[in-house]
Amino acid sequence: MKKRLGSVQKVSSFDLMPDRMIAKKYRVLSQLGAGWEGEVYKILEVNTKIERAAKLFFPQRNIRNKTSKRNAQKLHKLRYCPILIQYHTEEELIYKKMPVTVLISEYVEGQLLSEFLKSLPGKRMDPYQALHLLYALVKGVEEIHLLNEYHGDLHTDNIIVNKFGLRFELKLVDLFHHTAPKNKTRQIDILALIQIFHECMGGQKWYAKMPQPAKYICCGLKGSLILKKFPTASQLREHLEQMEWMGTGA
Secondary structure (H helix, E strand, O other): EEEEEEEEEEEEEOOOOOOOOEOOOOEEEEEEEEOOOOOEEEEEEOOOOOOEEEEEHHHHHHHHHHHHHHHHHHHHHHHOOEOOOOEEEEEEEEEEEEEEEEEEEEEOEEEEHHHHHHHHHOOOOOOHHHHHHHHHHHHHHHHHHHHHOOOOOOOOOEEEEEEEOOOEEEEOOOOOOOOOHHHHHHHHHHHHHHHHHHHHHOOHHHOOOOHHHHHHHHHHHHHHHHHOOOOOOHHHHHHHHHOOOOOOOO
């Protein structure tokens, strides 16, 4: 679907069907998700038979390719951060006579954290399991912050659970650009990490029954208290490594 927005066609959905070709090299397999910037598809690189992911940017969200360029450059800068999906190349798709920018990246098997939570008994983790997930997230985000960058849009629909058990293997998707100073955006990441931890344990409904160490981290989701205790991802990671955990709680 598309509408005219000034000189830019406003697209709300590409609705690419299976077998649609992208840049004569990639065949669409299925849609993986959609967001504010565009849609993501699972694709097959025809010559190599390797599965990859393709992000198509809505033209009105990518004026003069600023958004896609910023995404690609940021992913390239952070290419050694294992929690991020690896960017490969930029391509172009002609959609209803309109050029659309496509970023090709690795395809990661897994389940969105939001869906993973729904599959659990009570649709929540026990606090100790949630603590392990938080630690994996914090370590990954810390690496991003140490490179003077940020994620900017952390939530359960932007986290892929690749493996879990004794430790979680996670991937983050959909980096977001903020106009605020980077120290402020890194604080946004820290607050989001605590929010995710809180949500994984069942949220406000279960807060009273959470173990005291979990409550100490969550601070009742009061941002000023969280940032006073954990002004950086490194300090949060150090706290998690040194904390004492007694009981399983809720």
